Amino acid sequence: xxxxxxxxxxxxxxxxxxxxxxxxxxxxxxxxxxxxxxxxxxxxxxxxxxxxxxxxxxxxxxxxxxxxxxxxxxxxxxxxxxxxxxxxxxxxxxxxxxxxxxxxxxxxxxxxxxxxxxxxxxxxxxxxxxxxxxxxxxxxxxxxxxxxxxxxxxxxxxxxxxxxxxxxxxxxxxxxxxxxxxxxxxxxxxxxxxxxxxxxxxxxxxxxxxxxxxxxxxxxxxxxxxxxxxxxxxxxxxxxxxxxxxxxxxxxxxxxxxxxxxxxxxxxxxxxxxxxxxxxxxxxxxxxxxxxxxxxxxxxxxxxxxxxxxxxxxxxxxxxxxxxxxxxxxxxxxxxxxxxxxxxxxxxxxxxxxxxxxxxxxxxxxxxxxxxxxxxxxxxxxxxxxxxxxxxxxxxxxxxxxxxxxxxxxxxxxxxxxxxxxxxxxxxxxxxxxxxxxxxxxxxxxxxxxxxxxxxxxxxxxxxxxxxxxxxxxxxxxxxxxxxxxxxxxxxxxxxxxxxxxxxxxxxxxxxxxxxxxxxxxxxxxxxxxxxxxxxxxxxxxxxxxxxxxxxxxxxxxxxxxxxxxxxxxxxxxxxxxxxxxxxxxxxxxxxxxxxxxxxxxxxxxxxxxxxxxxxxxxxxxxxxxxxxxxxxxxxxxxxxxxxxxxxxxxxxxxxx
Amino acid sequence: xxxxxxxxxxxxxxxxxxxxxxxxxxxxxxxxxxxxxxxxxxxxxxxxxxxxxxxxxxxxxxxxxxxxxxxxxxxxxxxxxxxxxxxxxxxxxxxxxxxxxxxxxxxxxxxxxxxxxxxxxxxxxxxxxxxxxxxxxxxxxxxxxxxxxxxxxxxxxxxxxxxxxxxxxxxxxxxxxxxxxxxxxxxxxxxxxxxxxxxxxxxxxxxxxxxxxxxxxxxxxxxxxxxxxxxx
Numbered sequence: 026x027x028x029x030x031x032x033x034x035x036x037x038x039x040x041x042x043x044x045x046x047x048x049x050x051x052x053x054x055x056x057x058x059x060x061x062x063x064x065x066x067x068x069x070x071x072x073x074x075x076x077x078x079x080x081x082x083x084x085x086x087x088x089x090x091x092x093x094x095x096x097x098x099x100x101x102x103x104x105x106x107x108x109x110x111x112x113x114x115x116x117x118x119x120x121x122x123x124x125x126x127x128x129x130x131x132x133x134x135x136x137x138x139x140x141x142x143x144x145x146x147x148x149x150x151x152x153x154x155x156x157x158x159x160x161x162x163x164x165x166x167x168x169x170x171x172x173x174x175x176x177x178x179x180x181x182x183x184x185x186x187x188x189x190x191x192x193x194x195x196x197x198x199x200x201x202x203x204x205x206x207x208x209x210x211x212x213x214x215x216x217x218x219x220x221x222x223x224x225x226x227x228x229x230x231x232x233x234x235x236x237x238x239x240x241x242x243x244x245x246x247x248x249x250x251x252x253x254x255x256x257x258x259x260x261x262x263x264x265x266x267x268x269x270x271x272x273x274x275x276x277x278x279x280x281x282x283x284x285x286x287x288x289x290x291x292x293x294x295x296x297x298x299x300x301x302x303x304x305x306x307x308x309x310x311x312x313x314x315x316x317x318x319x320x321x322x323x324x325x326x327x328x329x330x331x332x333x334x335x336x337x338x339x340x341x342x343x344x345x346x347x348x349x350x351x352x353x354x355x356x357x358x359x360x361x362x363x364x365x366x367x368x369x370x371x372x373x374x375x376x377x378x379x380x381x382x383x384x385x386x387x388x389x390x391x392x393x394x395x396x397x398x399x400x401x402x403x404x405x406x407x408x409x410x411x412x413x414x415x416x417x418x419x420x421x422x423x424x425x426x427x428x429x430x431x432x433x434x435x436x437x438x439x440x441x442x443x444x445x446x447x448x449x450x451x452x453x454x455x456x457x458x459x460x461x462x463x464x465x466x467x468x469x470x471x472x473x474x475x476x477x478x479x480x481x482x483x484x485x486x487x488x489x490x491x492x493x494x495x496x497x498x499x500x501x502x503x504x505x506x507x508x509x510x511x512x513x514x515x516x517x518x519x520x521x522x523x524x525x526x527x528x529x530x531x532x533x534x535x536x537x538x539x540x541x542x543x544x545x546x547x548x549x550x551x552x553x554x555x556x557x558x559x560x561x562x563x564x565x566x567x568x569x570x571x572x573x574x575x576x577x578x579x580x581x582x583x584x585x586x587x588x589x590x591x592x593x594x595x596x597x598x599x600x601x602x603x604x605x606x607x608x609x610x611x612x613x614x615x616x617x618x619x620x621x622x623x624x625x626x627x628x629x630x631x632x633x634x635x636x637x638x639x640x641x642x643x644x645x646x647x648x649x650x651x652x653x654x655x656x657x658x659x660x661x662x663x664x665x666x667x668x669x670x671x672x673x674x675x676x677x678x679x680x681x682x
Numbered sequence: 683x684x685x686x687x688x689x690x691x692x693x694x695x696x697x698x699x700x701x702x703x704x705x706x707x708x709x710x711x712x713x714x715x716x717x718x719x720x721x722x723x724x725x726x727x728x729x730x731x732x733x734x735x736x737x738x739x740x741x742x743x744x745x746x747x748x749x750x751x752x753x754x755x756x757x758x759x760x761x762x763x764x765x766x767x768x769x770x771x772x773x774x775x776x777x778x779x780x781x782x783x784x785x786x787x788x789x790x791x792x793x794x795x796x797x798x799x800x801x802x803x804x805x806x807x808x809x810x811x812x813x814x815x816x817x818x819x820x821x822x823x824x825x826x827x828x829x830x831x832x833x834x835x836x837x838x839x840x841x842x843x844x845x846x847x848x849x850x851x852x853x854x855x856x857x858x859x860x861x862x863x864x865x866x867x868x869x870x871x872x873x874x875x876x877x878x879x880x881x882x883x884x885x886x887x888x889x890x891x892x893x894x895x896x897x898x899x900x901x902x903x904x905x906x907x908x909x910x911x912x913x914x
Contacts, residue, residue, distance in 0.1 A: 452742060455768055455789050460700030462790040467704045470711065470793060487792075494790050514772075514907065517879035519886045521897050526904040528897070542897035546890070550879055556772060556907045581897075668844070668870070668880045 034121025036064040037149075038092065039111050041138065042074040042085040045126020045156030050092050052154045053124040057096075066092040067100045067114055069107040072272050086402040094369035101404040108138060112146035123149050126156035179213045179221030183228035191236045199249050203233065203256040210260040211267060219268030226260030283409050286314045290413060294420040298427060303420045307391065311413065315395050315406070320346070321381070321417065322354050323389040330355050330390060346376070346392065354378045354390045361387050366394075367401030377401055379410065381418030388421040443508050447501060454497045461490040491533075495567065499627045502560060506634045513557065513638060517550040517665055520583050520590060526555075527562035528581075534563070534570040535579060538596075543582040550664040551590045557635045564628035565594040565655050572653075573598030588661050589641070595654040600647040609645055632657070689715040690804075693734035695725035695751065696766065697743055705738060708793045709800070722746040729755050736800060739783075740766045741774055749781055756782035762803035766791070772907040776861045779909070785858050786908075802857030818853050820901045820914040823892050825853060832892075839891050844869060848884050852902070852912035861909035885910060 038053030040046045050066060057064035068074075068085055075082070089099045098118070104110035115123060123146070128137055139153055186209040190202045206229035214222035233253055290310045297303045304321050311319040320333040330351060346354070353371045357364040357378035365374040375398070381388040391414045400406055465486040468475070475483060521544045528540065562581075569579045573596045583592045601609065610633040632655075633643045641659040648654055692714045696702045699720075706716045717732050719725035722743045729737060729751070737755065741748040752763055765778045765786040775786045784803045787796060816828040824833045830846065832839045841849065847869045852860060865881045866874050874880060885904070889896035903911045 451768060456698050456701070459790040460698065460704065463701060463704035463708075463793060466793045467707050470708070472711070491790065517882070519882045521886060521889075522882060522904050523906070525889075525897050525899050526906045529899075529903065530906075540898070542895065544897050550883070559906050665877070665879055667883065668877070 034062060035119055036060070036062055037111070037115050037118070037120035037123045038064065038066040038097070039123055039125040039138075039142070040066060040068040040085050040088065041107070041126070042068060042070070042077050042081050043126070045128070045154065046085050046088050048154045048156045049124055049126045050088050052152065054092065054095050054097070056122065056124060056152065064092075064097045065100070065114075065118055065120060066097045067102055067111065069102045069104055069110045071103065071105050071107060072269050073107070075272060083399055083402060086404070090367075090369065090372075090402065106145075108141035108145045111142060112149065115146055115149055121148075121150060122152060124152040124154060126154045129156070175217040175221040176224050179217055179225040180228050182209050182213055183225040184232070186229065187232035187236070191232065194236060199233075199252045203229075203252050206230075206233070206256060207259055207263065211263055214264045214267035215271065218271065219264050222264030222267065223261060226257060226264060229260070230257050279405065283405065286310070286409065287412055287416070290314075291416050294416055297420055297424060300421065300424050303417060303424055306420075307413070307417045311393060314413075315393070315400075315410070317393045317395045319391060319393045321389055321391055321421070322346075322351075322358075323421070324358060328358075330358055333392075350374065350376055350392070354392055358387055358390045365392075366398045367407065377410070379414040381414055381421055383418040383422035385422060388418050388425070391417055440508075447504055447508075451497075451501050454501075455494070458490060458494045458497060462487060462494065465490055488533075495534075495563070496627075498560070499564070499631055502557075503627055503631050503634065506631065506638065513554045515552050515554055517552050518555050518558075520544070520548060520551060520592060523553075523555050523558050524562060524581055524583065524592070527559045527566065530559065531563035531566045534567045536570060537575055538570065538573065538577050538579055541578070541580045543580065545584065548583060548585055548590070549661055551659055552662050553639050553659055554635075557638075561632045561635050561657065562592075562594065564632050568628055568655070569594065569596045569598075577652075585661060589658040590661055591656060591658050593654055593656040595648060595652055597648075597650075597652040600651055601645060601653045610643060629655075689713055690735040691715050691717065691732055692736040692738065693717045693719065693725070693728050693732055694738045695719045695722065695728075695743065695748070696738070696740040697721065698740070701740075701766075704793070705796065708796055712797060712800070722748065722751060726751055726754060729759075729761075734761060736803065737761055737763045738766065739763055741778060742768065749778060752778060752781045752783050760807065762800075762807055764796075764799055764803060775908050776863065779859065779861050780864070798857075806856065806858060818856065818914070820856075820912065821892075821894075823901070825849065827853070834892060841888075841891065845884055845887055845891070848881075849888060849912075852910060856912055856914060859905045859909050859911045865910065881910070 036053050036057045038049050040049055053064055053066065056062075066089055068089060070082075086101070089101070093099045100114070102110050102114060111123070114120070123142060125139060125142070127139075139151055142149070143151055183206070186206055190197075190205045194202055206226075209229065210222050210225050213225045230253060233256070237249055290306070293306045293310065294303060297306055300323070307321055308319050311317045322330040322333060324330050332351065333346065353364050353374050353376070356370065357380045361380050361382055362368075362370070363377065363379050364370040365376045365378045366372060367377055375394055377393045377395070379391045379393065381391055393410065395401060401410075465483055468483040469480060469487065474480070524542060524544065528542075532540070566579070569577070573579075577596050577598045580595045581592070582595070583590065585591070610629050629645075636643045636657045636659065639659050641657055643655070643657045645653065645655050690713070692709050694702050694705055694709075694716060696705070696718070697720050702718050702720075706718065709716050714736070717728055717734065719728045722745050725737075725739070725743075728734075739748050739751060748765065752765075755761060755763065762784045763782065765775070765783045766789060767775050767778070767786055768789055778786060784806070785799045787799060816826060818825045818827065822835050823839075825831070826833075827850070832841055832846070832849070848865065851865060851868045862878055862881050863875065866877065869884075870877065870880055885902060886896070889899050889902050893899045893902060901913050903913055905911055
């Protein structure tokens with residue numbers, strides 16, 4: 026092993042689908058562990074590696090999977106010039122050391138892989154690993170036991186050609202007869218492949234040798250030998266070329282079939298509008314393309330996958346998942362990585378779980394069960410499955426957004442309806458109330474003036490109408506807030522100003538009760554909807570007006586503490602009924618059930634709804650001596666920049682002297 | 683007849699008969715001659731033919747947007763217009779004031795409130811025609827616009843230039859609501875439209891300096907979500 030201990034760059038294991046792969050992976054893993062370096066393992070496939078048979082390929086893919094489990098980045102690449110592809114990969118991924126197995130028993134004209142790789146990537150350190158010369162005991166390659174029939178057919182075809190062509194030998198030139206044999210070889214190569222074609226060449230060659238006219242040292246003897254040699258060489262080359270061509274055509278057909286399957290799947294999914302349709306289409310295509318049973322598992326709101334819904338129409342195809350299977354699927358969903366059969370995670374599970382990774386997020390898991398788990402190791406099939414999963418994921422996401430869009434339309438429609446209904450209701454209730462307030466006040470102002478008793482009635486009429494109007498405003502506000510249709514008109518406000526405007530609007534509710542305000546100067550600006558906060562304060566004042574004796578005293582105090590603005594409205598009345606402080610904020614709950622005081626108990630519920638819509642809290646408590654306190658807390662934000670400070674020269678001073 | 687023709691003329695554009703009725707009664711009690719229109723269309727005709735000295739306009743008329751009538755009238759007459767509107771339509775109120783309405787009343791409103799608005803509107807109009815008094819008194823505060831001095835209880839009050847400018851805009855609109863956007867425009871200039879809190883901060887300063895109890899102002903009043911009003 027060439028040493029590379031000074032380097033700690035990335036290690037690259039180059040596999041060739043032959044007996045040396047095991048040693049290569051082991052050495053690369055060891056080297057990477059030694060240097061603490063990341064490592065890659067790649068297999069470059071082409072006609073040459075495919076000739077080693079499917080069993081050898083599967084073995085190498087299994088090795089790649091092991092490498093992946095041991096921390097390697099693995100890839101299966103395609104390319105005729107394997108060293109060049111490997112070199113390009115090494116460059117792209119910054120690999121500095123390549124590990125590969127020594128080759129055995131190659132023909133003398135064959136340039137060793139190591140040397141070709143060294144030419145393609147001169148900057149790469151190469152580690153040449155000793156490898157067993159014979160195929161390992163894991164099993165002989167598939168082609169060690171070829172099917173006899175194509176070879177018999179090839180021999181037959183060649184003998185038949187001999188039967189027709191040899192009698193013509195005296196008439197035709199030997200070169201022409203050789204052409205007939207070559208024609209047979211080409212046909213055999215096209216139909217039966219490389220081995221039979223080479224056999225046909227040999228049989229033709231032998232029959233021509235046997236049939237050769239026995240003359241001594243003739244010029245025609247020499248001509249004959251040349252023709253035979255050329256025939257042998259051309260036949261050999263033809264057989265190889267034709268069989269390569271055939272393999273390429275086959276792989277092209279396979280690619281085309283995969284592309285078509287994908288295209289048809291995508292087209293079928295493109296018209297799906299419901300999740301069930303996506304499920305059904307995915308199931309159908311996986312059954313058709315992979316002969317697989319499949320189910321799509323979707324998560325609930327908490328991110329837990331739900332059991333698949335049994336569909337009576339496709340009962341026999343629907344897979345039955347155990348608790349363990351669901352756990353594996355959940356793992357795949359949570360980690361966004363495949364799990365189960367053919368992957369490093371829980372490989373003994375019969376299912377393969379592919380997360381449905383859509384652009385926005387993971388949408389669910391596709392559980393697939395194929396009859397032959399080994400087939401999942403074949404890269405083309407895995408890639409195709411991954412592509413299916415990606416298409417299904419995008420379809421699920423698209424359907425999801427179709428639903429979201431529909432919901433939004435319905436919600437918008439509902440909101441529009443609700444708003445217009447509330448506006449109409451508001452107008453229809455307010456109009457007669459406005460008349461009532463105005464007309465009753467006209468009564469109090471009418472001339473000649475009313476007698477004292479009638480004046481009292483008229484005043485009472487006016488006050489009740491105004492109260493009614495507050496009640497209606499409360500009801501409509503509650504409806505707006507509860508329906509979620511309220512848009513906060515948030516502005517940076519001075520709480521002093523809002524307390525002032527609330528007092529001006531609702532002072533009359535307090536009657537003769539005195540009011541004190543305690544608002545320290547320099548309170549920070551707070552972001553809230555002034556109209557709604559005014560409503561909160563008015564409701565609290567109205568409460569104080571309703572539930573305290575006429576000579577009570579009301580205090581409004583504001584302060585900032587612990588990142589909150591605290592506003593408290595307190596009185597010195599008899600306080601709240603014991604143990605009911607929190608219940609007061611429920612709708613239609615009143616402090617005293619059997620009370621003669623009007624109201625339905627909406628006021629405090631609205632206060633709480635408004636304050637909570639601002640991200641604040643509300644509470645009620647009794648003062649130590651006597652009286653109730655209602656306290657609201659609003660979060661202090663990061664206030665906006667203040668206007669540029671003015672020079673503190675006093676403007677009016679200049680004009681005084 | 684001669685007495686009637688000498689009386690000032692008011693036009694009420696309102697579709698609700700009971701509201702029309704008490705507004706009419708209140709105005710007639712103050713010596714107004716009152717015309718009534720039930721629809722926007724009639725209101726537009728009456729505003730032209732009756733040459734009113736005052737228009738009271740409901741914004742929520744069934745046959746159209748009252749805003750259009752404000753713009754129409756403003757194109758040819760400075761007659762005071764007072765708008766009636768529901769509580770939740772603050773944006774409508776600002777729009778109406780910006781379109782040229784003089785003041786607004788929120789339903790339900792009292793007669794005292796209505797008459798106070800009417801008087802303020804008329805006083806302003808007369809002042810606009812005649813000589814503007816250089817001395818303004820509200821509460822214990824006296825402002826001399828010529829000398830640019832402010833006194834409270836006879837003692838000079840120190841105002842910064844911005845505070846004085848804000849106060850002078852309010853004085854120019856004495857008794858009438860000035861929208862917050864308008865105050866921002868006139869005091870801070872058009873580039874500060876997003877800084878609504880400037881007005882609030884400086885109104886706070888003015889209240890600290892001029893009001894007895896800044897938390898319960900009697901002159902520098904806030905019309906929540908609409909603007910400010912200086913009440914003498």
